[in-house]
Amino acid sequence: MKINIAKYYPLIPVYAVYLTMFLVGFFVPGLWQLVALLAFYCALGQSWNIFMGMTGYVDFGYVTFIALGTYGMALGITYFSQFPGLGIAIIFIGLLLALFLSTLSAILEAGIALRLRGAYFAIACIGINEGLRHLIEGAKIWGGSEGMLYWKELTEVFGTETAIQLTTLWADIAVFIIAAMAAFINVYYMRSKIGYALTAIREDEDAAKVMGIDTTKYKTIAFLTSGWLGALVGAMAWGLKLTHVFPADVFVIHYTVECIVIVVLGGIGTLLGPLVGGLIYGLSKYWLAIILPGFQLLIFAPIIICIIIAFPEGVIGVVKRRVKGTRLERYII
Amino acid sequence: MLKVENLESGYGSMQVLWQLHLEVNKGSITSLLGSNGVGKTTTLCTILGSVELWGGKITYEETDITHLPTHKKVDLGIVLVPEGRHLFVNMTTHENLTMGAYPKEAVKHMAESFELVYSLFPILKERAKQRAGSLSGGEQQMLTIARALMTKPKLIMFDEPSQGLAPKLVGEVFDAIKKMRSEIGLTILLVEQNVEASLNLSDYVYIMHEGRIKAEGSAEEIKGSRDIKEAYLGI
Structure with missing residues (x-):
């Protein structure tokens, strides 16, 4: 199969930004936590954008995937720490469990919610998210509302030194890797038949159907991919990094709303958008928390409203229009 | 080319089509006429599979396509020009x-x-x-x-192609439909409210009323029958 390199040019600016973030965080003392937070937002935005940006379906229950990813990692570490011989493989088992649990919930959501459209879809997703949370709490699954704590297990397997390294450094690096993967998959989809199908679905699902596009298939592909990436982010940024999980902390719609804000700020359905949105959102949230602690949300809401009214296509949407016809065009999608 | 037998379908618990039968011969222009809300669009959508089929059988080029998903039917060469453009x-x-x-x-x-x-x-x-x-x-x-x-496509289904167009444009669209048959050799199933124009264009006509086929015949026969025209087409 011939690989068309030019297709992947838009990845250059994306990876350049990620690399800069990484280097800044790594070499400037005291900035690693901030950079890790930004990478978390960018990765989430990028993962969420694969489904929402390309199909136009707003998945309010997206946090379900992140939460189940966290539980996957928690279960992996808790139960497989009995076999210390597995070593680092335990982390990979955790990731596999994250993928497995998110697949189950994707099947559940696809079965129930993907049949619906618009607001009904969004509400059904919220319902599933809340339902799962209360199921875990009520039926006392995986520790119920008391959650799971597994720092002890982690140190038993890896020793304190390595465990600290894993949670404070490698978990964050993994988020960068997932963000890079999400960007690659995003471009791959955009520039393939899948992307055409998804765009057709976003623009007019009925028309897409009568033109011979198997809408269910492509929606499911995008939904699963987006969910898997979210679960991986959850497994690393929450599961491994925090070494605890409580249902009341992870099944929180607030994070879905953050995803929406990030993607809308940056530009829905663009590649660079979630990255730029993640940076703007993360930095301003961080900065406002320092200069006006306690008031950041009060200030942030009107700023977001102004930006959305001024740039409804998002930052990258505006940039895209500006560079149209210039040499930069092929790098920015 | 396309044969529909005892087709039944509807939305939710409301049945729209009752024991509908229809046949479209290869290379012909067949029209499905009737007033508003008798189920013409539903018929097309059910044939293509975008509205769920309750019962009946659809045969296309000797193969049973009753339960094929929409996209497979499009692969086989059936296409719909949807109403309202999309x-x-x-x-x-x-x-x-x-x-x-x-x-x-x-x-x-x-x-x-x-x-x-x-x-x-x-x-x-x-x-x-x-x-x-x-x-x-x-x-x-x-x-x-x-x-x-x-x-x-081999079979193209039109859902009210003249809807919302100026009379001059209606003529152009109908000319294009004619050309598709004569120059490309397509088979055409046409749903219309513009009775005169479709009667002039078609080889065979089905008249629909309240979800059923009430009359059928060659375009000449229908044109000649005052009863049918008065009862179902309101002209």
């Missing part, structure tokens, strides 16, 4: 047409399909780079038809 308004004319060539077979023949639709609708070539949403009503209707042609 264009991708934010894409250009050219992009809309490219989208039409989605099925595997259609991708292979994309270049000739472009040639074909541009010769049939020269105006679309001039508008190739223009956003579909900025086209005039008539041009949009032509683009919808052209996009359907890009799927490389």
Whole structure:
């Protein structure tokens, strides 16, 4: 199969930004936590954008995937720490469990919610998210509302030194890797038949159907991919990094709303958008928390409203229009 | 070419089609006429599979396609020109047409399909780079038809192609339909409210009323029968 390199040019600016973030965080003392937070937002935005940006379906229950990813990692570490011989493989088992649990919930959501459209879809997703949370709490699954704590297990397997390294450094690096993967998959989809199908679905699902596009298939592909990436982010940024999980902390719609804000700020359905949105959102949230602690949300809401009214296509949407016809065009999608 | 037997379908608990039968011969123009709300659009959508089928049998070129999903039917060469256009308004004319060539077979023949639709609708070539949403009503209707042609169909179903068009444009659209049969050899199933124009165009006509076929015959027969025209078509 011939690989068309030019297709992947838009990845250059994306990876350049990620690399800069990484280097800044790594070499400037005291900035690693901030950079890790930004990478978390960018990765989430990028993962969420694969489904929402390309199909136009707003998945309010997206946090379900992140939460189940966290539980996957928690279960992996808790139960497989009995076999210390597995070593680092335990982390990979955790990731596999994250993928497995998110697949189950994707099947559940696809079965129930993907049949619906618009607001009904969004509400059904919220319902599933809340339902799962209360199921875990009520039926006392995986520790119920008391959650799971597994720092002890982690140190038993890896020793304190390595465990600290894993949670404070490698978990964050993994988020960068997932963000890079999400960007690659995003471009791959955009520039393939899948992307055409998804765009057709976003623009007019009925028309897409009568033109011979198997809408269910492509929606499911995008939904699963987006969910898997979210679960991986959850497994690393929450599961491994925090070494605890409580249902009341992870099944929180607030994070879905953050995803929406990030993607809308940056530009829905663009590649660079979630990255730029993640940076703007993360930095301003961080900065406002320092200069006006306690008031950041009060200030942030009107700023977001102004930006959305001024740039409804998002930052990258505006940039895209500006560079149209210039040499930069092929790098920015 | 297409044979529909005892077709039943509806929405939710409301049945719309009752024991509907229909046959479309290869190379013919067959019309399905009737007033508002008798189930014409539902019939087309049920044939294509975008409305759930409750019962009956659909045969296409000797194969049973009753339970095939929509996209497989399009792969087999059945296409619908939907009512109300359903264009991708934010894409250009050219992009809309490219989208039409989605099925595997259609991708292979994309270049000739472009040639074909541009010769049939020269105006679309001039508008190739223009956003579909900025086209005039008539041009949009032509683009919808052209996009359907890009799927490389053998049987093309039109749902009210003259809806909302100025009389002069209605003539153009009907001319294009005629050409599709005579020049490309397509088989056509037409749903219309514009009774006179469709009677002049069609070989065979079905009259629908309250979800059932109430009368059928060659276009000449229907034209000649005052009773049918008065009872079901209101003319």
